[in-house]
Amino acid sequence: xxxxxxxxxxxxxxxxxxxxxxxxxxxxxxxxxxxxxxxxxxxxxxxxxxxxxxxxxxxxxxxxxxxxxxxxxxxxxxxxxxxxxxxxxxxxxxxxxxxxxxxxxxxxxxxxxxxxxxxxxxxxxxxxxxxxxxxxxxxxxxxxxxxxxxxxxxxxxxxxxxxxxxxxxxxxxxxxxxxxxxxxxxxxxxxxxxxxxxxxxxxxxxxxxxxxxxxxxxxxxxxxxxxxxxxxxxxxxxxxxxxxxxxxxxxxxxxxxxxxxxxxxxxxxxxxxxxxxxxxx
Numbered sequence: 001x002x003x004x005x006x007x008x009x010x011x012x013x014x015x016x017x018x019x020x021x022x023x024x025x026x027x028x029x030x031x032x033x034x035x036x037x038x039x040x041x042x043x044x045x046x047x048x049x050x051x052x053x054x055x056x057x058x059x060x061x062x063x064x065x066x067x068x069x070x071x072x073x074x075x076x077x078x079x080x081x082x083x084x085x086x087x088x089x090x091x092x093x094x095x096x097x098x099x100x101x102x103x104x105x106x107x108x109x110x111x112x113x114x115x116x117x118x119x120x121x122x123x124x125x126x127x128x129x130x131x132x133x134x135x136x137x138x139x140x141x142x143x144x145x146x147x148x149x150x151x152x153x154x155x156x157x158x159x160x161x162x163x164x165x166x167x168x169x170x171x172x173x174x175x176x177x178x179x180x181x182x183x184x185x186x187x188x189x190x191x192x193x194x195x196x197x198x199x200x201x202x203x204x205x206x207x208x209x210x211x212x213x214x215x216x217x218x219x220x221x222x223x224x225x226x227x228x229x230x231x232x233x234x235x236x237x238x239x240x241x242x243x244x245x246x247x248x249x250x251x252x253x254x255x256x257x258x259x260x261x262x263x264x265x266x267x268x269x270x271x272x273x274x275x276x277x278x279x280x281x
Contacts, residue, residue: 032054035056079109090127100114126180128169139161181263191253196208212259
């Protein structure tokens with residue numbers, strides 16, 4: 001049960017949502033955007049999030065779009081993870097999203113809610129980092145479309161009054177060989193020790209990670225090390241570990257040492273899946 005009251009608004013257009021945020025901010029009501037509300041309930045029970053007003057973007061048409069043409073896939077931020085999984089137009093995203101929480105929760109958790117949330121795993125962002133997708137962001141200065149790498153560092157760097165509307169992915173990237181593996185302390189339950197999403201391109205294997213650090217990330221240095229195919233995979237992984245960002249999580253789910261152990265083993269599985277048993281040696 002949430003121990004605080006808040007005003008609830010459900011705009012039907014992007015402009016209405018942005019104007020509402022501005023008006024409520026002027027009134028010092030600390031507004032926040034949301035589409036599924038699961039995180040507000042979870043963190044609100046712990047008094048970690050206590051907004052005085054929430055702006056539900058779920059009814060904004062642009063936030064619910066799921067459109068695939070010969071060039072791009074456009075996915076609205078208010079699509080639930082279940083909707084994404086069922087549509088399965090982006091298999092790597094579908095697989096990654098299907099491992100978030102449980103089925104009941106995924107019926108409510110939205111793409112934008114997962115990527116922009118305060119719970120730091122944000123696993124749904126991994127496929128978009130790998131495909132160099134673009135994000136559509138609305139705010140007081142209008143609507144902009146920018147590469148995700150320009151605005152995502154540990155989290156989506158939104159300015160005050162901005163919200164995620166859509167993510168646009170190149171159609172050619174949707175069918176690239178890919179794999180997503182999530183390892184938990186207890187099979188099927190709990191937060192991840194590590195999640196790795198990877199895809200095989202003409203330039204080499206790309207990989208993005210969640211659960212190892214208190215933020216999801218993709219690292220060019222790590223990818224460069226992992227793609228030194230003249231070296232045995234074990235040596236490549238050992239080199240890559242030296243470029244891991246800090247801190248490595250050390251909590252009740254697993255110690256930092258155990259997470260590194262799981263990380264190494266999971267990378268072995270990733271490369272075996274994408275390169276084959278013979279080449280992943």
